[in-house]
Amino acid sequence: MTFPRRTILKSAAAAALLAVASLQPTFAAEVAGVKFDDTITLAGQPLKLNGAGLRTKVIFKVYALGLYLTEKKTTVADVLAASGPRRVQIVVLRELTSEEFGKAFMAGLNDNTDQAERGKIVPQTKQFGEMFAAIPALKKGDTLTVDWIPNSGTQVALNGKNVGAALPDVAFYNAILRIWLGDKPVDSSLKPALLGEK
Secondary structure (H helix, E strand, C coil): CCCCHHHHHHHHHHHHHHHHHHCEEEEEEECCEEEECCCEEEECCCEEEEEEEEEEECCEEEEEEEEEEEECCCCHHHHHHHHCCEEEEEEECCCHHHHHHHHHHHHHHCCCCHHHHHHCCCCHHHHHHHHHHHEEECCCCEEEEEECCCCCEEEEEEEEEEEEEEEECCHHHHHHHHHHHHCCCCCCHHHHHHHHCC
């Protein structure tokens, strides 16, 4: 039995497209045009996108944010207690000075921790502030990652390049997470989005 040349070519083209598609990363979410991968690898472990959302201020889109964990979690307590590496990935949607971004981070951290907690993480908070001071500005399209790496600490990177040394206290990383997941999140719509509720 022989097949028309056109049928063979169509089949070959379809097979080639499927092969190429299988090599492309799969996107689990798209937020304001920013695509977040379904899975990433951090410290040799695969992480899944737990949720992603948009941070807005007044009418401005400030950044898109994705939270990656070793397995899906739907409560704040479970996210904070999660073992293994974790990642917050922030993609900037409008230019921000390091002062603006640093102040917003610190305000979010202070709003979601009590005085005793803040007292325990003073050294890390100071170093974190110094990291932001070393970055002149965040430009539209920049990607900032804040990773928790077991046995190492909190590592910040801008566009894949580490900024400063790792900060070795999980309580500090959890304080950062509470900026978006705490009782007074910086954006009320982000919290349910990161917990995969919408």
